[in-house]
Amino acid sequence: DAGVIQSPRHEVTEMGQEVTLRCKPISGHNSLFWYRQTMMRGLELLIYFNNNVPIDDSGMPEDRFSAKMPNASFSTLKIQPSEPRDSAVYFCASSLRTEAFFGQGTRLTVV
Amino acid sequence: RKEVEQDPGPFNVPEGATVAFNCTYSNSASQSFFWYRQDCRKEPKLLMSVYSSGNEDGRFTAQLNRASQYISLLIRDSKLSDSATYLCAVNPPNAGNMLTFGGGTRLMVKP
Numbered sequence: 602d603a604g605v606i607q608s609p610r611h612e613v614t615e616m617g618q619e620v621t622l623r624c625k626p627i628s629g630h631n632s633l634f635w636y637r638q639t640m641m642r643g644l645e646l647l648i649y650f651n652n653n654v655p656i657d658d659s660g661m662p663e664d665r666f667s668a669k670m671p672n673a674s675f676s677t678l679k680i681q682p683s684e685p686r687d688s689a690v691y692f693c694a695s696s697l698r699t700e701a702f703f704g705q706g707t708r709l710t711v712v
Numbered sequence: 713r714k715e716v717e718q719d720p721g722p723f724n725v726p727e728g729a730t731v732a733f734n735c736t737y738s739n740s741a742s743q744s745f746f747w748y749r750q751d752c753r754k755e756p757k758l759l760m761s762v763y764s765s766g767n768e769d770g771r772f773t774a775q776l777n778r779a780s781q782y783i784s785l786l787i788r789d790s791k792l793s794d795s796a797t798y799l800c801a802v803n804p805p806n807a808g809n810m811l812t813f814g815g816g817t818r819l820m821v822k823p
Contacts, residue, residue, distance in 0.1 A: 632809040643815040644756070644799065651808055692755055699744040699803045701811055703755040 603627075605704035607693050613710045619681040622707045625674055626695030634701060635668055635678050636692040644692070650676065683711045715739065716802050718814035726822055729790050733817045735800030736782045744803040745783045747774055749796045750816065756799055759785075790821045 606625040614620055626633050635647040648658040650670045658668070665684070670676040680687055688710050694701040718735045725731045737745075745762035760767065762774040762783045773786040783800055797818045801811040 634810070636813075644813040646810065646812070649808070649810050656808055657810060696809045699809050699811060700746060700758055700761065701801075701809070702758065705755050 605693055605695050605702055607691075607704035607707050609707055610705060611708045611710075613712065614683055616684055616711055617682040618711075619679065620683045620687075620709060620711075622678040622691050622693075622709070624676045624678070624693030624704060626676070626693070627702060628674070630695035630697045630702075631673075632696045632701075633670060633676050634694040634696075635676070636694060636703075637689045638692060638706075639689045647678070647691075680709075683709075685711045687711050714814075715804065715812045716800060716814040718798075718800060718817045720815055720817060722818040722820050724820045724822060725790055727790055727792060729821075730786065730788045731790055731819065732784055732786045733798055733800075733819075734782050734784050735802075735814050735817075736780075737800075737802045738781070739802075739804050740778070740781055741805035742802045743805060745774075745776055746801040746811070747772075747783075747785050748799040748801060748813075750799055751796050756813075759798070787819075790819075792821050792823060795819055795821045 608623045633650040638644045647660045648668045653670045668678045690706045692706045694703045747759040748756040749759045750756040766775040771788045775784045797816040799816045800814045
């Protein structure tokens with residue numbers, strides 16, 4: 602099993618640019634999560650999909666953030682326009698029940 | 713009050729020591745509980761589930777105390793390789809497969 606696959610692993614971008622993070626969940630898992638981790642705020646849930654449908658997006662910081670899951674094997678998290686305070690590690694996780702399995706994360710730096 | 717709280721530590725212990733962490737949760741109707749381990753600059757990895765009856769996996773023991781609303785992780789005979797951050801995760805009621813994470817407890821095992 603390949604596990605949850607995220608790309609890119611690292612992203613450095615300038616303020617104001619659009620950033621797209623990608624995730625391929627574990628095959629057969631029906632839930633997908635986007636988390637953001639910072640030293641100050643820890644691991645925060647941004648959005649949760651179940652069977653490709655967004656269930657809870659209350660953690661999405663603001664309208665600059667959007668997420669899609671067009672099919673069971675792919676999801677994107679987009680930030681437009683990006684700001685320095687968006688710098689963090691973004692994790693995608695998937696699950697079949699409640700045990701979630703994480704991808705290696707995307708380390709985003711906005712300068 | 714945060715939904716899930718942990719002492720951030722660090723817990724500095726000598727090799728061979730026994731160390732225990734607690735994690736408190738605010739919603740008494742929470743369903744499932746987990747411990748994750750996160751190494752520096754890596755993703756969280758599932759360490760073990762926490763069952764009502766308690767469960768043990770080698771040197772690790774996890775317990776749930778519903779009356780006092782906390783879960784615990786006990787590590788016996790600490791190894792240098794146990795140095796990491798330990799995150800607890802709670803599945804709130806009516807939240808599907810979603811997990812809420814604590815801020816993590818950092819453990820440093822010294823020779």
